[in-house]
Amino acid sequence: MANAPHDQRPIELVWLKRDLRLRDHAPLAEAARHGPVLCVYVYEPELMTHPTTHASHLAFINASLIELDGLLRERGGGLITRTGNLPEVFDQLHAERPIARLWSHEETGLGITYERDKRVKRWAREQGIAWIELPNHGVFRPLTDRDGWSARWRRRMAEPVRAAPEQIQGVRDVPSAGIPSPADLGVAGEVRPEAVAAGISTGHSVLADFLAQRSRSYQGDISSPVTAWSGSSRLSPHLAWGNVSIREVYQATAARIAQLKAMPDREAKDWAKSLGSFAKRLHWHCHFIQKLEDQPDIEYRNLSRACDGLRDERADEALLDAWRFGQTGYPMVDACMRALAAGGWINFRMRAMLMSFASYHLWQHWREPALHLARLFLDFEPGIHFSQVQMQSGTTGINAVRIYSPVKQVRDHDPQGAFIRRWCPELELVPADYLPRPETMPVHIQHAAGCVIGRDYPAPIVDNGKAWFRARQRMGALRARAESRSEARSIQRRHGSRKRPERFPTAR
Ligand SMILES: Cc1cc2nc3c(=O)[nH]c(=O)nc-3n(C[C@H](O)[C@H](O)[C@H](O)COP(=O)(O)OP(=O)(O)OC[C@H]3O[C@@H](n4cnc5c(N)ncnc54)[C@H](O)[C@@H]3O)c2cc1C
Incomplete structure (x- = not known):
C-alpha cells in the first residue's frame, strides 16, 4: 500500500550496501x-574514488539496484x-522525512567504511535514532574466541532463510538521485566488456545451474583456468554484492548433496563429494572475512609484524607495470592478467599464482598489487581479499609459504595452451612444448611461429629458478627467527583455523 503524498509518519530506513537482494534480507524483513519502508543506496564519494573501486563494480551495483527496485515496487515499496x-x-x-529507525546489515569492509560507521553511529545516537545492524554472513561481531567458530558458523547457516516481504508500505514522496555513471562519480576504469551479468535473478540461476549441472566434477575442474570457467560456481560477484546470501547457497548445496547421496550410483556419490568440497569454500568465505572483522588493519599492515621491512614499501613501477598489463614473459601470468582485464574473474589457483609472482618473483610489497587486483576482481570482497593477499605473500606468519611456479602452472593446468592462446594471441602458433618457457624456442621456430622473443612477446622479466630460490631463502630465514615463531602462536590463536596447521615450506 503506497502512502498518500506528504505523509509525515516516521519511516524505517533500510540502508543497502553489499546486500542487494530481497530474500534472506533480515533488515528489510x-x-x-x-512501518513505512524506504530503502536507500548511497554512492559515497570516498568509496567510489577509493583505489579498490572500478567502473565494473559500479555497473554491477547499478544493475542489481535496478532489478531490486522493480522487485520492491511489485510489493508496494521501492528504493532511492x-x-x-x-x-x-x-x-x-x-x-525530508523523519527516520524512526535505521536498518542495515553489519559490514566488514574497508577502513573508510569502518570510520564512516563510527560517524553514522554517533549521528544516530545524537538524533535518538536506533541503528539496528543485523549479521549478513557467518561472521561474528564481536568475536572473543576462535574456538568453536565452525560450530557457530554451521548453526548460523542452518537458520531459516528469511522470506522476501510479501507487502511493503512504501514511501513515495522522497526523491531519488537516479542511477549515476562512472563518470558522474569519478569512478576509475571502463566497464569490463566480458564481465558477467549482475543481479538477483542471474545470481539464482547461476546457483541453480551449478548445482544441477556444472558442479559434477567441481573438485577436478577448479584448478585449471581452462575448466574452472564453467566448473567453478562463478557465484563470487553475486555473493560479494549480496545478490544471493551465503546461507541460501549453503542450504541449497546441502539439499543437493542429500539428494545425490540418496542416489544409488557411484557417479552421484562422487558428485556429492565434489559438492562437499564446494561447501567447505562457503565456510572459508566467512572464515576469511572474520579475520578482517577481528583485525581491520590487515588492509594496511602485515598480519605478522615480524614481516615488517621484509619488502620495500615503494613499488618498482616498471616491474609492476609488466605484471599489471600482462607483459612479464610468463604466459600463464600474462594470460591471467589479460583475462582479468576483460572479464574481472579468474579461478583461485591463478589468483594465488598472480599474487605469489608479485610477492616472491618480483619481491614487491603486497599493498599495490592488492589494490590493483581489487579493481580487477568483479567480486572484490575486502575480508577475503586482504586475508588471501597476505596469505599468498607469506605475511600472515601462520600459513605455509607457497611459491607458485608460473612455468609449472602451464604444464599442469594448460598444457595445450587453450587458455593462454586465447589471451595471448601472439603465442597462438608457438608449439605447446615451448609454452611454459617461450624464450627457449630456437630462433628458427620463433620465426616460424611469428613470435620473436623481445619483439612479439617479452623475454621473462625475472629468472624463474633464481627468483624462486632467493624468495625461499628469505622466507626461510624469516620464519626461523624466534620472534616469528612466538608471534605465529598468538596469530594462530586469534585468527587461525582450528584444523591442523600447515607445514612450512611447500612449493607449487
Ligand atoms: C589473492 C587472492 C585474492 C582473492 N580475492 C577475492 C575477493 O576479493 N573476493 C572473493 O570472493 N574471493 C577472492 N579470492 C578467493 C577465490 O579465489 C574466489 O572466491 C573464487 O575464485 C571465486 O570463484 P567462484 O565463485 O567460482 O568460487 P567457488 O570455488 O565456486 O567457491 C564458492 C564461493 O566460496 C568462496 N571461496 C572460494 N574459495 C575461497 C577462498 N580460497 N577463500 C575464501 N573464500 C573462498 C567464495 O565466496 C566463492 O564465491 C581471492 C583469492 C586469492 C588467492
Missing part, C-alpha cells in the same frame, strides 16, 4: 514489520539512491 557523504545524506533524509 524486520523494517517491513515496523543518493550521492554524498555519510552521515550527511542521512541527516538530509531525516529533514
Whole structure:
C-alpha cells in the first residue's frame, strides 16, 4: 500500500550496501514489520574514488539496484539512491522525512567504511535514532574466541532463510538521485566488456545451474583456468554484492548433496563429494572475512609484524607495470592478467599464482598489487581479499609459504595452451612444448611461429629458478627467527583455523 503524498509518519530506513537482494534480507524483513519502508543506496564519494573501486563494480551495483527496485515496487515499496557523504545524506533524509529507525546489515569492509560507521553511529545516537545492524554472513561481531567458530558458523547457516516481504508500505514522496555513471562519480576504469551479468535473478540461476549441472566434477575442474570457467560456481560477484546470501547457497548445496547421496550410483556419490568440497569454500568465505572483522588493519599492515621491512614499501613501477598489463614473459601470468582485464574473474589457483609472482618473483610489497587486483576482481570482497593477499605473500606468519611456479602452472593446468592462446594471441602458433618457457624456442621456430622473443612477446622479466630460490631463502630465514615463531602462536590463536596447521615450506 503506497502512502498518500506528504505523509509525515516516521519511516524505517533500510540502508543497502553489499546486500542487494530481497530474500534472506533480515533488515528489510524486520523494517517491513515496523512501518513505512524506504530503502536507500548511497554512492559515497570516498568509496567510489577509493583505489579498490572500478567502473565494473559500479555497473554491477547499478544493475542489481535496478532489478531490486522493480522487485520492491511489485510489493508496494521501492528504493532511492543518493550521492554524498555519510552521515550527511542521512541527516538530509531525516529533514525530508523523519527516520524512526535505521536498518542495515553489519559490514566488514574497508577502513573508510569502518570510520564512516563510527560517524553514522554517533549521528544516530545524537538524533535518538536506533541503528539496528543485523549479521549478513557467518561472521561474528564481536568475536572473543576462535574456538568453536565452525560450530557457530554451521548453526548460523542452518537458520531459516528469511522470506522476501510479501507487502511493503512504501514511501513515495522522497526523491531519488537516479542511477549515476562512472563518470558522474569519478569512478576509475571502463566497464569490463566480458564481465558477467549482475543481479538477483542471474545470481539464482547461476546457483541453480551449478548445482544441477556444472558442479559434477567441481573438485577436478577448479584448478585449471581452462575448466574452472564453467566448473567453478562463478557465484563470487553475486555473493560479494549480496545478490544471493551465503546461507541460501549453503542450504541449497546441502539439499543437493542429500539428494545425490540418496542416489544409488557411484557417479552421484562422487558428485556429492565434489559438492562437499564446494561447501567447505562457503565456510572459508566467512572464515576469511572474520579475520578482517577481528583485525581491520590487515588492509594496511602485515598480519605478522615480524614481516615488517621484509619488502620495500615503494613499488618498482616498471616491474609492476609488466605484471599489471600482462607483459612479464610468463604466459600463464600474462594470460591471467589479460583475462582479468576483460572479464574481472579468474579461478583461485591463478589468483594465488598472480599474487605469489608479485610477492616472491618480483619481491614487491603486497599493498599495490592488492589494490590493483581489487579493481580487477568483479567480486572484490575486502575480508577475503586482504586475508588471501597476505596469505599468498607469506605475511600472515601462520600459513605455509607457497611459491607458485608460473612455468609449472602451464604444464599442469594448460598444457595445450587453450587458455593462454586465447589471451595471448601472439603465442597462438608457438608449439605447446615451448609454452611454459617461450624464450627457449630456437630462433628458427620463433620465426616460424611469428613470435620473436623481445619483439612479439617479452623475454621473462625475472629468472624463474633464481627468483624462486632467493624468495625461499628469505622466507626461510624469516620464519626461523624466534620472534616469528612466538608471534605465529598468538596469530594462530586469534585468527587461525582450528584444523591442523600447515607445514612450512611447500612449493607449487
Ligand atoms: C589473492 C587472492 C585474492 C582473492 N580475492 C577475492 C575477493 O576479493 N573476493 C572473493 O570472493 N574471493 C577472492 N579470492 C578467493 C577465490 O579465489 C574466489 O572466491 C573464487 O575464485 C571465486 O570463484 P567462484 O565463485 O567460482 O568460487 P567457488 O570455488 O565456486 O567457491 C564458492 C564461493 O566460496 C568462496 N571461496 C572460494 N574459495 C575461497 C577462498 N580460497 N577463500 C575464501 N573464500 C573462498 C567464495 O565466496 C566463492 O564465491 C581471492 C583469492 C586469492 C588467492
